[in-house]
Amino acid sequence: MSEPSSVSSGREAVIEFRNAGYQLPGGPRLLHEISFVVGRGETLVLLGRSGAGKTTALRLINRLVDPTDGEVLVEGRRTLDWDPIRLRRRVGYVIQETGLFPHYTVEKNISLLPRLEHWPKLEIRARVEELLRLVGLDPGLFLERYPRELSGGQRQRVGLARALASDPPILLMDEPFGALDPLTRADIRVEFQALERRLGKAIVLVTHDINDALVLGARIALIEAGELKGLYSPPEFLQSAEPVAAAYLGQLRALDLFRKEERR
């Protein structure tokens, strides 16, 4: 790590990476030993370019892959000691393509886990409506729709509602706004920022967008070629001398320069 920064946030650790790495069997090393802690109610953004290993890091948390080096702890227990199914049900998972089930209505998509866990019917219905309102969709309009009848932004909202269905303490988001146009993206980002605080969950969000990182992250983990280049708070990130961080900031500064140029 190039700059000293808080590896730990000081809060109660919900997710902890201890020199965790991942190597494909007989193949390349996708993730070098990385360490960080995510506390309750805290959002960590994994920022990096495509193929940097961000998604792999995310998948280590819900055991879609197991670390080949070091260990990952969830709620103080090594992921290898968790039953993968039980672990995943405590971890909401939102992906870019949403992965909504095309043969289910919005209601059935969101209620799948509660139904599998045999919640009482009335409770499920109430929960689904509550979640739809939480993500800004009118239950009356959307309960009976199929995913193909939704816009990209609406799909992402439903994907988020589904991930929150059984109120998991952890939320993993992989490029959740990646498929949206820039304006919708900005809207949803701001809404999610407000939601973040209300949810009080440990959130790990993967993105390649510096705007997502600065707006949503309590801390930003910069990942490049499978290595953790640094952990920053947004203000620290803006001051960072790390070349990769500087490159990201270059995008923002380019905009500033352009504006100055215009004003002249």
Next chain:
Amino acid sequence: MNQFLFEHGSEILQATLEHIWLVGATMLLAIVIGVPLGMVVARKPWLSKPILGSANIAETIPSLALLGFLLPIPWLGDRADRLTITALTLYALLPIIRNTAAGISGVDPAVREAARGMGLTQRQILFQVELPLSVSTILAGVRVSTVLTIGIATIAAAVGAGGLGEFIFRGLAMVNDRLILAGAIPAAILALGADFLLGVMEHLLRPVR
């Protein structure tokens, strides 16, 4: 013509019912065996070559020869319909296996990833997600198989299992076109009817994508 129908009507009906029984039993068996095999092909790539290969080979054996091969097998050779249904099932398998595998592998990887990430078990992924999304593709395979089987089932008469083939074989032996048609036309109508009905089902069960 009317005279002919009057004389042979009940016989044709009898043969048609036998034909339906042979095909129905075959398809039931072929689905019960073929769909799970198709799932295995989709899930375990290393088993896909041997399974699809065997089903392919079965398909290439001439039907009369296949009946001949199966005849000496103790339990099978005892009864003509047993023998026929076994042979027909071997023919019916390939399209069902192939379509089941194609249907399951065709499920959007993002959907499967989401299901896995949500904590669905393999079984739940199969029954909640993969199978419902593959139903219409599987049915398309069943449809092809059924039409094929209705045609091939006419050879059942060669080993005395009855069915519409009786008329065809008799007609051939007696050089009587009307007898041949008495077997061929109901068989063709059966095939068209099955094709239509299964086509409607396939359409109704198509998942919204």
